[in-house]
Amino acid sequence: xxxxxxxxxxxxxxxxxxxxxxxxxxxxxxxxxxxxxxxxxxxxxxxxxxxxxxxxxxxxxxxxxxxxxxxxxxxxxxxxxxxxxxxxxxxxxxxxxxxxxxxxxxxxxxxxxxxxxxxxxxxxxxxxxxxxxxxxxxxxxxxxxxxxxxxxxxxxxxxxxxxxxxxxxxxxxxxxxxxxxxxxxxxxxxxxxxxxxxxxxxxxxxxxxxxxxxxxxxxxxxxx
Amino acid sequence: xxxxxxxxxxxxxxxxxxxxxxxxxxxxxxxxxxxxxxxxxxxxxxxxxxxxxxxxxxxxxxxxxxxxxxxxxxxxxxxxxxxxxxxxxxxxxxxxxxxxxxxxxxxxxxxxxxxxxxxxxxxxxxxxxxxxxxxxxxxxxxxxxxxxxxxxxxxxxxxxxxxxxxxxxxxxxxxxxxxxxxxxxxxxxxxxxxxxxxxxxxxxxxxxxxxxxxxxxxxxxxxxxxxxxxxxxxxxxxxxxxxxxxxxxxxxxxxxxxxxxxxxxxxxxxxxxxxxxxxxxxxxxxxxxxxxxxxxxxxxxxxxxxxxxxxxxxxxxxxxxxxxxxxxxxxxxxxxxxxxxxxxxxxxxxxxxxxxxxxxxxxxxxxxxxxxxxxxxxxxxxxxxxxxxxxxxxxxxxxxxxxxxxxxxxxxxxxxxx
Numbered sequence: 001x002x003x004x005x006x007x008x009x010x011x012x013x014x015x016x017x018x019x020x021x022x023x024x025x026x027x028x029x030x031x032x033x034x035x036x037x038x039x040x041x042x043x044x045x046x047x048x049x050x051x052x053x054x055x056x057x058x059x060x061x062x063x064x065x066x067x068x069x070x071x072x073x074x075x076x077x078x079x080x081x082x083x084x085x086x087x088x089x090x091x092x093x094x095x096x097x098x099x100x101x102x103x104x105x106x107x108x109x110x111x112x113x114x115x116x117x118x119x120x121x122x123x124x125x126x127x128x129x130x131x132x133x134x135x136x137x138x139x140x141x142x143x144x145x146x147x148x149x150x151x152x153x154x155x156x157x158x159x160x161x162x163x164x165x166x167x168x169x170x171x172x173x174x175x176x177x178x179x180x181x182x183x184x185x186x187x188x189x190x191x192x193x194x195x196x197x198x199x200x201x202x203x204x205x206x207x208x209x210x211x212x213x214x215x216x217x218x219x220x221x222x223x224x
Numbered sequence: 225x226x227x228x229x230x231x232x233x234x235x236x237x238x239x240x241x242x243x244x245x246x247x248x249x250x251x252x253x254x255x256x257x258x259x260x261x262x263x264x265x266x267x268x269x270x271x272x273x274x275x276x277x278x279x280x281x282x283x284x285x286x287x288x289x290x291x292x293x294x295x296x297x298x299x300x301x302x303x304x305x306x307x308x309x310x311x312x313x314x315x316x317x318x319x320x321x322x323x324x325x326x327x328x329x330x331x332x333x334x335x336x337x338x339x340x341x342x343x344x345x346x347x348x349x350x351x352x353x354x355x356x357x358x359x360x361x362x363x364x365x366x367x368x369x370x371x372x373x374x375x376x377x378x379x380x381x382x383x384x385x386x387x388x389x390x391x392x393x394x395x396x397x398x399x400x401x402x403x404x405x406x407x408x409x410x411x412x413x414x415x416x417x418x419x420x421x422x423x424x425x426x427x428x429x430x431x432x433x434x435x436x437x438x439x440x441x442x443x444x445x446x447x448x449x450x451x452x453x454x455x456x457x458x459x460x461x462x463x464x465x466x467x468x469x470x471x472x473x474x475x476x477x478x479x480x481x482x483x484x485x486x487x488x489x490x491x492x493x494x495x496x497x498x499x500x501x502x503x504x505x506x507x508x509x510x511x512x513x514x515x516x517x518x519x520x521x522x523x524x525x526x527x528x529x530x531x532x533x534x535x536x537x538x539x540x541x542x543x544x545x546x547x548x549x550x551x552x553x554x555x556x557x558x559x560x561x562x563x564x565x566x567x568x569x570x571x572x573x574x575x576x577x578x579x580x581x582x583x584x585x586x587x588x589x590x591x592x593x594x595x596x597x598x599x600x601x602x603x604x605x606x607x608x609x610x611x612x613x614x615x616x617x618x619x620x621x622x623x624x625x626x627x628x629x630x631x632x633x634x635x636x637x638x639x640x641x642x
Contacts, residue, residue, distance in 0.1 A: 004333040004614060005253045005587055006554030008594065010605030074609040078601035146471045146559070148384070148601045151393020153470075224601075 027056040053102040130211035171208040238317035239505035243535025248543035254489040257563035259552030280494025281533035287581035292503025313504035316343035319628035333617040335585035339625035346626020373592025380569035380596035401477040406452030414445035423579030478560035485567035492574035502532035566593040
């Protein structure tokens, strides 16, 4: 005997989305050992670290595809299906950018000039903080479903999104400082390397930006 | 009547089998939310269901039984050949039972209510003609199939919104839950008790005026409110579960409510669905004991209600626990705060329909209630294709029940040479 009543309930996409975000954050965080290896000049370790970033990115991609496949149009959810898929895409773009950064560093065997190491690591950490905060916010989605996207819980999430914006703003400010520091070092570094260092700074900035975009996507999904 | 005793035994056996099937299969939908949310163990759910299904059947099952027994078929047309009515009622039971067996084996959505109504209409048309169907009553019943899920959907939407407004959206949801859950318990008790008493317990020898009924219902509700307060105060909070999911303790408080609502669901289900099994039995018994008078309007004998209630309980104990476990494990999304809103909306609608003698589908009503929560953005994923299938199922079940009934009718005619 089979019950048709229970089959009206689809599988909740919320928990798979949160798992994807956890994977995405792991991917961004894998940049930390990579740059540590760069600052130590250990290019074997850089290659290993790059491989790890790339592996995690692939795992996140697989989660994304699996989730997309399990979301037919006939699924009725407390949010718009398109908004949900956009949020998923925004999350995935963080992993893509992490892989992109790791690839650039390994491909060009980039080096960080000594005066740049500490400020850069702070900057990178702050950019990853944005992803951490994005993950914390996405983790609230089951609470949002519980409350039906209303009341005190919405305010909690709103505050978390404000904090995410503040973190992103920090990286903006840090980028300006880092660029001016790099400008002072320009005469001592080969010009092509300088060019790529500017690019690296720009890409890390974009990493934070994508975390913020994930937050915006969540906000749109909430508002429906 | 020549084979009077044989007819009685056949009717009782068929009716018992139908009731058994209802207990084995249909009850699961009413009990699954409380098992799925781990508020009750399966053993507890079976015991709760047994007590309240039986109580619902015996206390409030009379009106719907009357509709099935004499409201669908125009018995006047069969005055000269009472055997035909007996065969028809037996055929209806056999047809509904067969169709439900096929449907549940295949996993098709089918409701006992739809198949028994389809069977009665089919038999009446085949035996006498279109004029032998009380189309006015059938029309009302069919309309109630459309209205009941809509009504339950609106009720559950409003109830869930109230839960959101009063508890979940509160900055301190746990405190709000401790305050409001006992009040919801009182509300549930009042709805079930008042409808049951106002629509009459006269067949048990209790004659109450409307004012008395509401008075007793109110007293009962107040008593349940106090019990609820006591139970809620004993719920301990679990900080580690709350860290993971902030509403874990709140849901535990709602779990108390869920138990009460599960009782109400079982009661409502018993009050409406028992008639599908014993309505035809009552018709056969009435014809046979009156010596062939198809218009006999004797009181429904209590033993028939007991037979139906007993059959449901037997099915529940033999197979029901298995089905409850299966359904329960698949509907974990229906957490106690939602299960309550769905359950009270469904139980209220079904008991109300029972009071007016309208045979409706409990499962469709429940699905309507679930959709109401979905519209309030309270459920993460609902499969609309399956929902559509559930609502469309009676379009197939009605003719299937009718055609099978005609088949069994002629088979009985052949066997007893009526």
